[in-house]
Amino acid sequence: MAGSNPYPSDLQVSSDDRHYINNIVIKDDVKETEFREKLRASIAKKLKYLEENYDPFKEKYKDVYVGTGGIAMLYFHLANTYVLGDLPLRDKYLQKSLALVQDSLKVIKKCNIAFLHGPAGLYSIGAVAHRKLKHEAESQEYIHLLIDMFGNLVKKKPFPSELLYGHSGYLHSLLFVNHHIPGSIPDGLIKDLVTFILKAGKSAGASLMNCPLSYSWHSKYYIGGAHGMAGIACQLLQVNQDKNPELKPLLISFIEYIISVQKTNGNFPSSIESGHRDTLVQFCHGAPGVLPMLCLAKSHKLGVARLAEATESAADVTWTRGLLTKGHNLCHGVSGNAYAFLSLFRHTHDSKYLRQARAFAEWIMDREDTEGTPDNPFSLFEGLAGELYFLADMIDPMKSAFPCFEIPHN
Numbered sequence: 001m002a003g004s005n006p007y008p009s010d011l012q013v014s015s016d017d018r019h020y021i022n023n024i025v026i027k028d029d030v031k032e033t034e035f036r037e038k039l040r041a042s043i044a045k046k047l048k049y050l051e052e053n054y055d056p057f058k059e060k061y062k063d064v065y066v067g068t069g070g071i072a073m074l075y076f077h078l079a080n081t082y083v084l085g086d087l088p089l090r091d092k093y094l095q096k097s098l099a100l101v102q103d104s105l106k107v108i109k110k111c112n113i114a115f116l117h118g119p120a121g122l123y124s125i126g127a128v129a130h131r132k133l134k135h136e137a138e139s140q141e142y143i144h145l146l147i148d149m150f151g152n153l154v155k156k157k158p159f160p161s162e163l164l165y166g167h168s169g170y171l172h173s174l175l176f177v178n179h180h181i182p183g184s185i186p187d188g189l190i191k192d193l194v195t196f197i198l199k200a201g202k203s204a205g206a207s208l209m210n211c212p213l214s215y216s217w218h219s220k221y222y223i224g225g226a227h228g229m230a231g232i233a234c235q236l237l238q239v240n241q242d243k244n245p246e247l248k249p250l251l252i253s254f255i256e257y258i259i260s261v262q263k264t265n266g267n268f269p270s271s272i273e274s275g276h277r278d279t280l281v282q283f284c285h286g287a288p289g290v291l292p293m294l295c296l297a298k299s300h301k302l303g304v305a306r307l308a309e310a311t312e313s314a315a316d317v318t319w320t321r322g323l324l325t326k327g328h329n330l331c332h333g334v335s336g337n338a339y340a341f342l343s344l345f346r347h348t349h350d351s352k353y354l355r356q357a358r359a360f361a362e363w364i365m366d367r368e369d370t371e372g373t374p375d376n377p378f379s380l381f382e383g384l385a386g387e388l389y390f391l392a393d394m395i396d397p398m399k400s401a402f403p404c405f406e407i408p409h410n
Contacts, residue, residue: 013325016279020323024359026352035358036395042365043082043391046384054378061376062104064121064404065164069108070380072100072125073403074389079132081392081399094129101126113154114169115176115404116381120146124173128180143184146173150189154196161215162222163231163405167197171235172404179407187243194236194244201232201254208272211257212250221272224280225289225405226331228271229258237296238407252302258290259310266313267321281321283336283402287314288322291340292406295347315344319356327374328364330386330403335364338390339402346398346409354397361394380404 012021054071061067079093101122112118127142149170160166171193178185201213207221208214214221215229222228233254241247262268267278270285283289294311297304322337330336338360344353364387377383380403393400401408 017325018279019281019321019325022320022323026355026359030358038365039391039394043388046388050378050384056100057103062108063117065116065381066376066379068100068104069122070385072097072104073380074385076125076129077389077403078392081395091133094133097129098126112165113149113159114163114165115173116164116169120149120170120173121404124176127177131181143177146177147185147189150193160217161197161200161232162217162227163235164226167193168232168235171197175238175407190239191244194239194247197232197236198250212253223258223261223268223271223290224285226284230290230293233258234293234296234405237293237300241300248302252304255297255304259306262310266317281317282324282332284331288318288337288340290314291318292343292402295343299347322360323363328387329382331381334360335387335390342393342397342400343406346400357394357397361391364391
């Protein structure tokens, strides 16, 4: 970067300016109480800054990804993590979340189907927040609106299958609500949607050699979590496998294909078309967005070839190249990469990965975001709200889940 150095003087930057050189020495003697106190102090400081400098009701975007809906998701999450033991404050945060959901639904376009873009995510947050406040009628109303989207929109218009805008994003909405309110989503609806996603993948499957399912977005076969095949596989793996027996053989071959394009250094290309390029190590493109899917495949004991080797090398490259210069955000920042270690910890119980997640959390807490001013600096996926979401999940790592991507285990 000629003429200027925007990075802190005490840090070395990679030759392509994409990540800081990771010289972190892992601490084996982390004092749990001190770490939690530091977490809570950092969350309080950052939340205060967000609330004093950002008015979500004046936000032009209303979706969960970069708009008001993402702040609703944050307050919902904080109610269930950061202030869980304080019932009045928990209810206050749930009410804040609902106010933002209702504001967003007044103007958001109803033509999109995914959790992150469109009303599905808002219906989902609203349904669960109302249920936690014991507003049964209001909760049911949002659930009915979410379910009705399948017949009124999903089946009637062409959509991609990827997470951000497509069928797997709608599937995540159903899984999210069904997790928090068991039995609220009919098994038949989930089965019909899974069949819909598999049919789309099979019809395009011949496009990629040795791959039974294939999915493209804007004429490219993406691999990662946001637009790619790993994101779709991740949602399918979170469906009840016993109630959808046709999934297992297809998922095995599908995941083995994704593993087959992994690079020797452990990273994954952004797309099949990107060839030998190896530049992105972030949730939306690269190993961090593939790792949660690999972890789920391990937990399901699918018998996927080379799974352990692929997982370990993907974890290694995320650690080595995961301190991104783009900032602390979820989509293409340090918080999003840290979630890969939380996934690994939950599924393996290996404390190594918890220590790595904590190291990334310390990095975030000890340094101001250095990416400059992003387009949506307070948002869930590109800004401060996502950073807060991750730090709150560090309070109880075994119950953590990448927002709008993973379903919590608790």
